[in-house]
Amino acid sequence: MxxxxxxxxxxxxxxxxxxxxxxxxxxxxxxxxxxxxxxxxxxxxxxxxxxxxxxxxxxxxxxxxxxxxxxxxxxxxxxxxxxxxxxxxxxxxxxxxxxxxxxxxxxxxxxxxxxxxxxxxxxxxxxxxxxxxxxxxxxxxxxxxxxxxxxxxxxxxxxxxxxxxxxxxxxxxxxxxxxxxxxxxVPPLALSGPLPQGDAALRRASADVDRAIKFAKANKSPVLPIPAGHELKPVGxxxxxxxxxxxxxxxxxxxxxxxxxxxxxxxxxxxxxxxxxxxxxxxxxxxxxxxxxxxxxxxxxxxxxxxxxxxxxxxxxxxxxxRGDFKSRIDGIARAIQTAQMTPNEARALENRPRHPNAAANELLVQGATVVLGSQSTTETTPETPPADDGETHDDET
Structure with missing residues (x-):
């Protein structure tokens, strides 16, 4: 072919x-x-x-x-x-x-x-x-x-x-x-060797080989009989x-x-x-x-x-x-609350939890140590005044 x-x-x-x-x-x-x-x-x-x-x-x-x-x-x-x-x-x-x-x-x-x-x-x-x-x-x-x-x-x-x-x-x-x-x-096979002449004879030979293959498969036989002098070769x-x-x-x-x-x-x-x-x-x-x-x-x-x-x-x-895994999600929500990006009640809503009645839950919160640069107190602490000398000698030794 x-x-x-x-x-x-x-x-x-x-x-x-x-x-x-x-x-x-x-x-x-x-x-x-x-x-x-x-x-x-x-x-x-x-x-x-x-x-x-x-x-x-x-x-x-x-x-x-x-x-x-x-x-x-x-x-x-x-x-x-x-x-x-x-x-x-x-x-x-x-x-x-x-x-x-x-x-x-x-x-x-x-x-x-x-x-x-x-x-x-x-x-x-x-x-x-x-x-x-x-x-x-x-x-x-x-x-x-x-x-x-x-x-x-x-x-x-x-x-x-x-x-x-x-x-x-x-x-x-x-x-x-x-x-x-x-x-x-079983891949497509080609029968090589002396073949009969004519289309009808070739079709009969092909049908004989096809029946032989099906018979070997049905009987689980590893042996496939073919005419003497012929050979089966895979095509493809x-x-x-x-x-x-x-x-x-x-x-x-x-x-x-x-x-x-x-x-x-x-x-x-x-x-x-x-x-x-x-x-x-x-x-x-x-x-x-x-x-x-x-x-x-x-x-x-x-x-x-x-x-x-x-x-x-x-x-x-x-x-x-x-949303990620539970730990990553909770860490991210906690970070958003601490940096005043969302209120605690907004965070609870993300997790489909009821609003907390406390009014502070509706306020934006921020860490107390976080302040505007340069706004920290510059007041210096005054050292304590030492006691006045009364002229008497104090002996601490026993």
């Missing part, structure tokens, strides 16, 4: 040179893609999300329907975690998260996620509408976070679509490995010699690049050390989670409160991702 591109692809489980279209479900069968989508969606769903209003005393949390909708339950069927996890799953698979804002007048009643596959987006001049199940929704009532917008500012690109070739190769290697070991680890590469293990590790790194996620969070610790994994943790929050959190905040602020939001805004608390 001549070695061409189709045969080479068939060796990896791909039947034709036209690689199959990668669907979301097929892509999620690749563990690295599944890990990236699940990890990012769950992480972003975990970050606390609150609505605030600016006041002269500082920001205060909104406690009405808006606060409950964002922080606790966006609608009657979903809690905040479930809603946001689904929303981000849509972003990191198909490439777009959509949700409708239910309003009663100026009051926000709920947020309802759309199935992006059922939504058509139309641009009419400077207006944009979202059509779902035959009903039109104005852009002002739809939360819309795309993975990447196209040039027309309407359609989008998704990570699975853009990384399709890398995912196809990962699928091909998964299929090849499954087929290889399902076949007892042994997985170890073909470095499929290294190639599959490389595909994890390729998928990590597509999502801009550090490889350690796709469970690839082949190059991991204690130091660089810790740095990847910082990189994750600073250069990935913070960016997507900002995109969600901007969209919520614009669509919930409008361009002129009158001091109201939505914000994630990314400190929830950096």
């Amino acid at each position: 001549p070695l061409n591109s189709e045969n080479l692809l068939a060796f990896f489980g791909v039947e034709t040179a036209d690689l199959p279209r990668v669907t979301i479900d097929r892509a999620l069968s690749v563990p690295a893609v599944l890990c990236a989508v699940v990890f990012l969606s769950r992480t972003l769903a975990t970050v606390p999300l609150h609505a605030y209003r600016d006041t002269k005393e500082g920001p205060i949390k909104l406690a009405g329907k808006t606060g409950i909708t964002l922080h606790e339950a966006p609608n009657d069927l979903m809690g905040s975690f479930k809603f946001r996890q689904y929303f981000w799953q849509c972003v990191f698979t198909g490439g777009r998260g959509l949700a409708w804002i239910e309003r009663t007048g100026s009051n926000i009643e709920g947020l309802w996620p759309f199935d992006p596959r059922k939504v058509t987006i139309r641009r009419r001049g400077f207006d944009q509408v979202y059509i779902c199940d035959g009903k039109e929704y104005p852009a002002a009532d739809v939360i819309d976070v795309p993975f990447m917008l196209k040039e027309d500012q309407v359609s989008h690109r998704g990570p699975i679509q853009m990384a399709g070739k890398a995912i196809q190769l990962a699928i091909a290697m998964n299929d090849y490995g499954s087929n290889f070991f399902a076949g007892g680890g 590469f042994d997985p170890a010699k073909g470095q499929m293990t290294e190639a599959r590790l490389f595909q994890i790194q390729e998928i990590a690049r597509a999502y801009q996620i550090p490889p350690a969070f796709l469970q690839d610790l082949s190059r991991g050390t204690f130091a660089n994994v810790e740095q990847q943790d910082l990189h994750l929050v600073k250069h990935l989670i913070d960016q997507w959190a900002s995109a969600f905040e901007d969209e919520l602020n614009l669509k919930l409160f409008g361009r002129f939001k009158n001091g109201r805004y939505v914000e994630h608390n990314l400190n929830g991702l950096q």
Whole structure:
């Protein structure tokens, strides 16, 4: 059989040179893609999300329907975690998260996620509408976070679509490995020697060899009978010699690049050390989670409160991702109290503990020895006046 591109692809489980279209479900069968989508969606769903209003005393949390909708339950069927996890799953698979804002007048009643596959987006001049199940929704009532917008500012690109070739190769290697070991680890074989003439005779000879291999496998026999003067030779590469293990590790790194996620969070610790994994943790929050959190905040602020939001805004608390172990957390809180960065009651609130009734718990405290430079007392101590000499001789000796 001549070695061409189709045969080479068939060796990896791909039947034709036209690689199959990668669907979301097929892509999620690749563990690295599944890990990236699940990890990012769950992480972003975990970050606390609150609505605030600016006041002269500082920001205060909104406690009405808006606060409950964002922080606790966006609608009657979903809690905040479930809603946001689904929303981000849509972003990191198909490439777009959509949700409708239910309003009663100026009051926000709920947020309802759309199935992006059922939504058509139309641009009419400077207006944009979202059509779902035959009903039109104005852009002002739809939360819309795309993975990447196209040039027309309407359609989008998704990570699975853009990384399709890398995912196809990962699928091909998964299929090849499954087929290889399902076949007892027997690679494709070529029968060499005097062969019968004609297509029908060659097919019969190939079928005879195939039956012999299956018979040996079924009977757990190490001996495989072949015609005299013939020889079986493997076609293709042994997985170890073909470095499929290294190639599959490389595909994890390729998928990590597509999502801009550090490889350690796709469970690839082949190059991991204690130091660089810790740095990847910082990189994750600073250069990935913070960016997507900002995109969600901007969209919520614009669509919930409008361009002129009158001091109201939505914000994630990314400190929830950096709480650390118990000792580090408590040491950091104690340091913040001692340096007048937070009050004891504010610190207790971080740990979900009740406020202390003592009024001093609402005051900023600082160590007593810490004073403004140059403000320390310069009064010198006056030495005691020695007793007057009365002219008498005092003998201390006995």
